[in-house]
Amino acid sequence: MDFNEAAVFVKVVQAGSFSAAARQLGLPTSTISTRVARLEKRLGVTLLQRTTRRLHLTEAGTLYYEQASIGLGYLMEAEAALDAARLQPQGMLKVTAPADLGDALLAGLVKRVQTEYPDLVLEMLLTDRYVDLIAEGVDVAIRTGELRDSSLIAKSLGSIQWALFASPLYLQQAPALEAPPHLHAHTCLQFTPMGREQWLLSNEQSEISVPMSGRTLVNSIGVIKAMAENGQGVALLPTFICQPAQRSQQLVRVLPAWLGRADAVHLVYPQQRFMPPKLRAFIEVAVAELKTQFKETL
């Protein structure tokens, strides 16, 4: 079954002659002649009666032409629809990110992307579990930490710096906190994925492991931040998330010379032959927006 023969036949009918069809299709007349003849042979009917320098569609030709031309219209429509979609970023883009990346950060990202590309629809999938992008039909992920899947393309966004925070009220009432070992005398608000046993802190000279009592563990950075603001203890949190609370003096840095770990942040997406415009658009905006939020990776 060769649909290109049908396409040539339909064009011949529309153009009124083999020669005119050849000109319109940019093909030699011998190609037109051969393809129509081949179609007639394959179908076992005469579609065009051709003598006296003129063509006459046979009844079979008319029957075939009516259906075939509609079909070809759809096929061309299919390509036109793709062309239209390609020229501007539009449609649904599905993004996955860690649930605790920070509401303000994600809200800001969505706002900026959709301001620049009004036709884009974003579906954010915030989850702590590993997401298989291809299997789940997710276009792009924001991932922190070490990357697992080497078949994906990764684009660095910087890194998340963790640091110690507490409220001024808490610090007024609490024992002195002048070095990391003093933390064992304080209420430590632990982020469960960070680990239950210890906090690793470092300064320019050294690194220290502070054992944790494990009394307060929450797997939500937002809840831990709120508890810290309420004076319920000392928290180890991403610095970029606490910046607004620092400005309003609800939180202050504790032991500022000592830092938690730094987690790399990447955009990751599947390798594919042709980059969809909406994905390219999203990546461009996300990089511009998020690089300002995270610590520059050295």
Add this chain to the structure above:
Amino acid sequence: MDFNEAAVFVKVVQAGSFSAAARQLGLPTSTISTRVARLEKRLGVTLLQRTTRRLHLTEAGTLYYEQASIGLGYLMEAEAALDAARLQPQGMLKVTAPADLGDALLAGLVKRVQTEYPDLVLEMLLTDRYVDLIAEGVDVAIRTGELRDSSLIAKSLGSIQWALFASPLYLQQAPALEAPPHLHAHTCLQFTPMGREQWLLSNEQSEISVPMSGRTLVNSIGVIKAMAENGQGVALLPTFICQPAQRSQQLVRVLPAWLGRADAVHLVYPQQRFMPPKLRAFIEVAVAELKTQFKETL
């Protein structure tokens, strides 16, 4: 633009894998792979995301598939419609014939054709003028006399024998009519297309030309026959047309040893690669029916 690529792509989607599509299409997997890749390159988009031994239709792929599969459906429908039409004679068949071939003969022909092929619709174009079959969209002609267009296929039906007829009543009252020269004493009812000047008559030994007075000329065989039956004169008419009148003794042969000309009769139709079923059916029945009506050609 290569629609066969689209067909392969659509089949891959429907089958769920390249390998399954290859089996269903009877093509090697390398052909499937190459054609889909070529389609993606030509369209400039990724239609299928293919990793981990599974396929995922991209959004572009979905967009394209929806339209393309409808289009291909129409194209296959076009072929199916032709297949159905080919298997039984049906539809309109346009036949041209001389206007004066005889109502009974033509009525009989139409009746027999349509009895044997109930789905055939016959349009009879009875005319004296030359009909260009292809230009006028006529499928087949019954032609008498010498053929003009050698590009048509001709199938002999026999020949029309012209002979002298008159009513018994006329002959009772008229002068003796025992040899062709006696005709000048009679009223000769002339069929204009036969010629205005003379009647050519022949027997086994010789041929004679009888000059005509030209007083009664009509270009309708039916009218001449009716006049002869009314006793208005002697007519030179096709024998097959007069057989019923002979049986009822309204007409009798005059000078039976002397005959007019014999006109060959043919079915003629355009040469074409594939004989439409309805034309083949008509020819078969027309030959069977008409050969019994005309004198067998030696």
Add this chain to the structure above:
DNA sequence: CATGATTGTTCAATTAAATGAAAAGTAATT
């Protein structure tokens, strides 16, 4: 964990299609 089966991709050899040129036929123009 090793093996076999299945997937999709790539490449050199084979096969098929496309093409330019020429031919035959017809219509339009001079």
Add this chain to the structure above:
DNA sequence: AATTACTTTTCATTTAATTGAACAATCATG
């Protein structure tokens, strides 16, 4: 009536597509 222009068809040469085989990766089975 002769010439020119245009049509469609055919064929040898050129070009492109198809294919079998091999490869790499993954899944299912023992």
